[in-house]
Amino acid sequence: MSTADLAPPEAARWAARAGLPLHADRHAAVAAVAQHIHSVVAVLRELDLGETPPAPAYRAEAEQEQHDAAV
Numbered sequence: 001m002s003t004a005d006l007a008p009p010e011a012a013r014w015a016a017r018a019g020l021p022l023h024a025d026r027h028a029a030v031a032a033v034a035q036h037i038h039s040v041v042a043v044l045r046e047l048d049l050g051e052t053p054p055a056p057a058y059r060a061e062a063e064q065e066q067h068d069a070a071v
Contacts, residue, residue, distance in 0.1 A: 006031050 006014075008027035011034055015022045022030060 006034055 008031045011031035012022050012024075012027045015030060
């Protein structure tokens with residue numbers, strides 16, 4: 001399913017299938033949000049992360065700088 005072709009009634013059907021029934025006045029808004037999310041995810045999938053390690057590999061405490069109270 002492509003969200004580019006997602007019509008409001010189809011968005012309502014998918015929401016109901018997921019156990020989230022929608023009022024009729026919400027169908028168009030949900031379809032628009034689904035389209036936006038799809039476009040953002042598509043851009044993220046195109047990113048070349050190269051040698052970027054996954055987040056659990058990052059150790060923030062090892063790279064923190066020391067702060068002192070002197071100004």
